[in-house]
Structure formats: structure tokens, C-alpha cells
Amino acid sequence: MYRTNTCGELRTSDIGKQVTLCGWLQRSRDLGGMTFIDLRDRYGITQLAFNMETNSELCQKARRLGREFVIQATGKVIERSSKNAKIPTGDIEVEVSELNILNEAKTPPFTIEDQSDGGDDLRMRYRYLDLRRAPVRRNIEMRHRMAMLVRNYLSNLNFLEIETPMLIKSTPEGARDFVVPSRMNPGEFYALPQSPQQYKQLLMVSGFDRYFQIVRCFRDEDLRADRQPEFTQIDCEMSFVEQEDVLQTFEGLAKHLFKEIKGIDFEPFKRITWHEAMKLYGSDKPDLRFGMEFKEITDCVKGHSFQLFDNSELVVGIVAKGCAEYTRKQLDSLTDFVKRPQVGAGGLVYIKYNTDGTFKSSIDKFYDADSLKRIAQCMEAQPGDLMLIMCGPSMKTRTQLCALRLEMGQQLGLRDPHKFSPLWVIDFPLLEWDDETQRFYAMHHPFTAPKPEDEALLDDPNRWGDIRANAYDIVINGCEVGGGSIRIHDRTLQNKMFHTLGFTDEQAAAQFGFLMDAFTYGAPPHAGLAFGFDRLCSIFAGADSIRDFIAFPKNNAGRDVMSGSPAPIAQAQLDELMLDIRQPISQ
């Protein structure tokens, strides 16, 4: 046996016991007569004590150990003379009588401390060392705990975890598939699943009325910041349910996680429609940790010869409470913020409502004090507040103002990562117009059902944009952490949907034929939802990046810099696969 205890468990009640610990040397301190070593494992840190007087040989051996050496130490648990209240084992130490070096270690390229001196790239290259750091380790531990909680919660509700295939058929709709050449069937390919969507719907046809799976999914997209080519979903589907059943079930799951992981109880989650979310926050994933709702003032501001407002479809603003004192510099910087290409606005109008009741604005030329006061009334601003106003085409302006609202929330400290504001966004549009390709796309996916009351609109192409779907997202702190929909289980309606999306019968059959066939053999009404598990973990930990919740993530170029993948493969492998790599055309 290598050890009797871990480095996290010894307490004063263990004083006098003979123990053996194993772990990594976190740091050592040589105080002349004594040498102390902090021994670290996953469970904590325990101080080892070596006495130069009573055992000089052992003490000298201890002094030769370097950082991150793997050692085994046997000795007696004794009370510490100077206790460390910061760690649970801080009242004791181990007076070592036997010391074995289990493995030596080169000096790590960065410090294994909570705040490491290693940059991102270095830590990724040596990810196995980065994972030794307590903050990263705790993320991975929390992820495990969350996965266990999810599985037990759903299993207790009669959900079955059913593994669906990873080598599936490529479906051109949506994001790009990763493909896998088949050696046994040259010229043919499997695809890696973007989600188990079709399989989980087949499971409903099979009668498994409550399915879930914590499952790896793949998307070959150009990676934006904080996207991973492989990611994990909590994928769920239910039969014989209406939207309310689905929302209740997964709100229950989310509350369970909040309770168990964060110790927080929640009232029923707020629900707002997609249209309301866009109107009040300019986003289908509003951050409700703070208010600062949009105030539409289009009618209120028109007719003052201010062309910009007069010619705008929408004039809309937010009120920054208590920010009337913002300096010229601060206001300029906000203007710069909205003019950045990522936001893309033409400019920003401000109105300061000073505490003395006077106004100062960037549109003083067009609006007198009374007019400004009327605007303040429309916007429900109080003395001391700052009004920030944007204008232009409705949807574009809302999106731009959303970015400003989030920035102001950030500046005002209203986006505390340890405060949580979950909500449901419901009644999404079924279809989304794409200017580039001049056609409608499914906003969710082609199996999402329209609201029954809007179904008739499918017959009128001019109204397609108005059709609402039975689709819902769960949003926490401005992140969409999950989403789903009621599915179409009727083949006729599904065919109509395919035609709406511009599929010919042949295309629909080629891509979704087996699912459509399945639907003719008795498909139950069904619905589902999937959570982005990586994101859910990061939000629970109050972190921005999902990377630190993935043991071995890839960088923004889809590369694992630690293992060096992807990489060229042997010519023999290509030969077996009957593939040739095309040479880039030199220009």
C-alpha cells in the first residue's frame, strides 16, 4: 500500500497516528534546524516536518528535493507549533521518519500556484501541469459533480441514458460536419454528430419516452473565441409532453443544480417571449442580472428637425442610473465603444439629467430643456441619471444598444458572476430570413413545430417571418445555456416544413429519409431540449471561458498544442483510405 491517508484529511484528532502520505512537493522551507515541505495531492496540502537535530540524514535528503518531485513520506502526526488557519490540515504536521522519492521532476515551466506565472500558450502546451493548479482542478471536479447530479436527477425521473452513434450519416443542413473516411467502403464517409437530434427522435418513435445523454458533439466551424470543435451537451427528449411539461422538467433540473452546487433556491424562472426580449433587451439571451430595459422614444423625439432621429425607424435608449456625472472622456469612450466594428453603430446620443434638474446633452441644439425633460419622462429617468440613445433600423439598433447595455452593466458592476439570473425565452420565430442566400432557414432546426395557432401561416409565404415556433431557450446571465422545441411528429406537416425551407422531396428524402420513414410507423408527440454542458459549468463557476472546464481543450485554430494534433498521417494510411491530399494551387 502506497499511502494510508490523503494530503487533505488529517486533523488534530489524528495526532499521534503513524501515517504514510504520497504527493507532489509544492514548496519547501529550510529554516536551519528544521525543514518543512508542503506535500500536495488532489485532496489538499499537508506539512511535512524534518528535524536536522534528530535526523540529519533524512533532513538533508529532504532538502535536496525539488519542486514537483513525487514523494512518499511516513511519520507521526503531531500538532503544529504555528498553526495555519487557511488550510483544513493547518493544525497538524507530519514528523517524517521515512522518505521515498517516487519520481523526480524537472522544474515546471510555470509555477503550480493559484495565480500562475505561465501565459495561456505555455499552460496549454503543458496542460497536464496546468491541471495541477487548484483553480483548474476545482473546475474539473465541479464538472464531475454536475454531471453526476444531472444523471441522478434525470434517472430518478425515469429518463434513460442511451448512447447514440458517433459515426453517423453526414447531413449538409446547418453547420459543417467533421467527416470520417470509411476504409471498408472507399469513397464513403461517416460524419461525427453535431447533435444526436435524429437519433433521439427515433428513440421517441421507439417508445423510450424519456431519453437523455451527456454526449460529445462536433462542429467544424471557423472557431470564434471560446468555441471548441468538440463540445458536450446534456441532450434530452420526451414523449407525450407539451411545452409546459418540458419547461417544468428542465427548470427542475436547473434548480436542482443551483441548489446542490451553489446553495441557491430559486422562485419559478421568469419567462419572456422572444419578441419581448428583443424589444426590452435587444437580445434573445438577455442578461437579467440588471434591469436597464430599453425605452423606445421614437414618437417622443420626432419633429425637432433632428434629421437623424426623424429619419430613423427606431429611436431607443437606456438609462444608466446615477451616471449623470460621466465625464466627457467617459462619454467619448462609450461612443468609441458603439462605433467599434463589432458593434457597428454610427454614434451615440447622450442626455445627462443632472441632480439639480438641468439637462446636458449631445443634442442640445435640437432639443430645449422641456423637450429633454419630456424624453426623460418617456425613459423614466431621474435626476442624476444618464440617458444613452441610439437610432436606426429597428433590429440593428436593438442589437447595437444591447452591446451598450451590457457594457454599461459591466462598468457599473451589475454583472456579478456569482449572481445568477435564469429565465426562459419562449415563442421564438420558426423561420429566419437570410439576406445573403435570399431564403428562409429554420431558426432552430427543421423538426421544430410551429405554434398550432400559427400553422396556417405556412400557406402564405409573405407571413413566414411571423410564424412563431414552440421553441424555448434557457438563458442564464446573458448566455443561452440550453434550448429546444416541440417537434413535428406529423409527416404531412414535416413535408410542408421541408418545402418551406426550400428542400425538394428528393433532398429531404436523401437527408432525413430514415427519420421521415420512421414517422410513418407511429411517432408520438415529442419535444426536447439540450444544454451546453461546457458553458453551463463555466457559468456556475462564474467564469467567462469554457476552456478551463474542459480537461484537454483545443485552441482557436482547433489545435491541441500539447499533443500536436491534428497532424499529417502516414502515406500507408492514406493509401488504405484511397485518399489523396490535393496540393494547393500556387498562385
Place this chain on the structure above:
Amino acid sequence: MYRTNTCGELRTSDIGKQVTLCGWLQRSRDLGGMTFIDLRDRYGITQLAFNMETNSELCQKARRLGREFVIQATGKVIERSSKNAKIPTGDIEVEVSELNILNEAKTPPFTIEDQSDGGDDLRMRYRYLDLRRAPVRRNIEMRHRMAMLVRNYLSNLNFLEIETPMLIKSTPEGARDFVVPSRMNPGEFYALPQSPQQYKQLLMVSGFDRYFQIVRCFRDEDLRADRQPEFTQIDCEMSFVEQEDVLQTFEGLAKHLFKEIKGIDFEPFKRITWHEAMKLYGSDKPDLRFGMEFKEITDCVKGHSFQLFDNSELVVGIVAKGCAEYTRKQLDSLTDFVKRPQVGAGGLVYIKYNTDGTFKSSIDKFYDADSLKRIAQCMEAQPGDLMLIMCGPSMKTRTQLCALRLEMGQQLGLRDPHKFSPLWVIDFPLLEWDDETQRFYAMHHPFTAPKPEDEALLDDPNRWGDIRANAYDIVINGCEVGGGSIRIHDRTLQNKMFHTLGFTDEQAAAQFGFLMDAFTYGAPPHAGLAFGFDRLCSIFAGADSIRDFIAFPKNNAGRDVMSGSPAPIAQAQLDELMLDIRQPISQ
């Protein structure tokens, strides 16, 4: 709300309640005055009753429903006049007052019954219908239960489930990788993991001292019967452990599963060495549901002018208890069995030890009664027994006799699929000679540690075949359901191992460089094990095939005949990947 209850839960205590059920029409019986429908869901079957007298319109509607229609029925729970003791809901029925057709169904291509009339191919093509059959559904349900038990058991022992990447670096050693072309890095490929071996070892270097993962793995092998290109492992690794710790931990897990799933308690599992297993059963995965150990009689049979025995390295047999009455035809058929190419023996010698004490054998010409009696004594045969003897080169003969032993066990009904005989096979050879390539291969994998007492033999190439590994398999009923080893954590020993396996430093660095680098930063002693989860499920259910424990399996050509994958992909996809498919050379 679609339903108040499932089809499996109503009992006499529910009589009088108004309920709504949903499900599939299993069968209907029209008895003139009454129509009865068996309504099926995942939870069971409930009888619906329609009365022609009291509600002829509804009854007529019910009569028009076809098999597998999806319906919703509301009515009152009443006591059945003729009870059905075979199903838990057999004491009640639902007197239906309202009936909705939720979806129609075409007549399924095979019957949805425990014993279906559909052949394998048809059932695979319509797998979603096959999954409706109770025996298949129960397999999937059991798999879920086993996965939950595994996760909770290991999690309670402080194991963390950590997800490792699916898009990894290709390693030519071992079986063939499936590869995934990288669009963002043209000419480069990811590989799908054959196992998370290297990542779990890195996690040990990271200090996560107890890791597990129920994880999909991939092998692009020519598929033998009952192999799948993607399969699931329960993958585990531990630090600061010796072999005994690992065996205890996972024996505990296996016992927990047997207890919870099968209600069986076990004594400590038997352990035998690889050499013993080969000597007594001719297999490293002996089926110990029955004895019939090999009896080596080489010395006993020599010197009787029987050239075949005299010239054989090994003469070895088994005793089939009470089979002295086997007919000529039965014996011929056994001879045919061992001569089949799959077994490949030259022939079979039998000695009948008749109940009257006389002998009858195929070698009477060379052995008199006394000699045969001496053989019987060597083999511990009793009157009434049949001795079956084979001879030739040791290992080959053992393997052939193993096949015969299993066949005899089968014929004698000694291989009851609902009896379980688990054991550990330990002390595997470290290296395995391959005649074809004339080199040694790692029997387990290149990271497996030799037994410390055999380590010195690495310096003597003539003794390489004798080196024992700290490797172990868990075997149940003749199947290897899991295996693992103590890993090499010392870089010097690992380098020596690579050289033994014929790797140059460059090859080792190219393939395993990042793992070897990691080992220089403080690798703890560690060890691991992986269970084949599909196989484990099939054994627990007493089934031969793993296919029925996978929701959507592939056939022996690696094809999913339901979805039609693999399949050609669009030229645009190939263009993006910078790949060309090589045209077969016409001959």
C-alpha cells in the same frame, strides 16, 4: 397534459379513478359486444375496454385502429372480469370514454412481439421498431441501470469522471485509427481514440488520482462477428496504487453490479496466472462455469510405438464426465469439430471408460487395457467417463483443446448463461512474439510495466518471452470483460521498453513524445483498467451478442443500414477538405 399515468402502473387500488393513458396499439380483439385493446408503452401494457352497447360510436372508432397506432385514451379504471396474472396490470382495465388518435401507423414490417417474425437484416433496417420489442427495450434499460451503478459506485470512491478528447493525434501502433481530416489545417488529420490511454495517464500526472470515464472508443478493424467500429469502455486509472489495490477496487465494482443487477453475492474472485490458465484451460479467458481441466499425459502415453503421441511435444486431454456412452456418430462429429479450419486440429483420440470397467478407444491397437487404465488414472477419469485427447506443439494443442472443452461444456449444458463465473487472470507475459513480422509486440500496450523481479530480463533478448507483466484481465464466463496493468512511470524504463519494441528514439518521440515529456515532470506510480461495457452488458443479460445492447449498432461491414451510413459526401465538402478520392485501378 397528455397522460395521467403510464401503461405499467395501474392496479386494483386505482379502481374507480379517471385516467388518461397514451401509447401504441399492441393488439386489439373484437368480441362482438366488446372490443379490447392492449395499449403499450415503455412501462407496460394496459387493457382498454370499449363497449358496443353503451358507446357504439367510440367502439367502432376503436375497431378502425391499426397495429402501432399512437393513441390517447381517457376513461375509468375498472376491475377486469377475466384477470391476466401474467402482467402486473392484469387485474384492471380502462373503460374508455374518450379516444384520440395521436398518430397513425403503417403496418410494421415485422411483428412487435418478444419473438418477432423479422429477420436480423429487416430488424436492423427498422431498428427503431425493433427497439419497441420488450426484450430489446429491457437490454437498453439494463444498460442505463448498469451505467448509473458504475458511475455512482466509482464516484462514491472519489473517482472523477473526466471527459477526454475525441479528436486526438493518430498513433500508428496497434489497431487502425479512424481519422478525421481537418479543414482548418489541410493535409492534417485528427484520429478518433482507440482508448483514452494516454490522456488518462496524463491525468495521473496531473494529480487526479482516481479517474474514470464511460467513453466511446473506435477501431477501424476488419470486423469479425460481434465487433463494432465504435464501442464503449468503462475506462479507469488510479495513482499511488499497487496491483492489489486495483484488483480489490474493480472486483468491488463487479460484485456491486452482480448484487444490484442479478441479486448475486460472490466470494472473492478466483485468481489464476496466465501460465496456469493456458495449462489448465488452453485460454487466457477460461470459462470456469465448469471444470474439465486439461490433463497432461505426455509422459504417461509415450513408449507404446504410437508415433503420433511419441513425436508430440504435448499430449493433453479432457474428461467428459458420464459420456462413455457417446455413439460412433457423436464421436465422429467431435472429430469433425476439431478438424474444422477454425480449430485446425489433425484429429482426436478418444478413450471410453465403460461403466463395467472396460475400455474402448481409438488407440486400442497401441494400448492394452492396463495402459488405458493407467491413462485413465493420470486423467482422473472414472468408469462412465469419456477421455478426449489431442497432441502436437504445446500452445497450438492447448488452443485446439480449449475449443473442444468449450464445445463439450456446451453439449453437456455446463455453460448456463445465467450462471456467472468471474475470475482474474494475472501475470500476463509482457511481450508477445509475432512470427510474421519477426519481432516482439507489447501484449497489452507499450506502457505496461514488467514485474519488478523480471525487469532485469529486458537486458537479455533471449529471455524477453519470459518476462511477466503486472497486467491482469477480469474474465467472466469465458469472456475477457476487462483488463489493465500497472503502468511504467519511470522514463528510463519506458525508453528501454520502446527499444525492446523496436521503436527508435525518433519514432517514440513522434508518437508518444508529449506523454514521455509529461513523465519528466513528476509522474506518480499509477495503474488502470478498462471494461468493455457492451460485452459486460451482454454477459449480465446472458446474451451472446453485444449488438442488442447498443441502441443503434452497425453491421459486420461497419454499415448502419437504417441511416445508410457511411455514404458519399458532396464534392463541396471534399473541396473544402482539399481531398480527392482515388479511383480504383481497373484490372
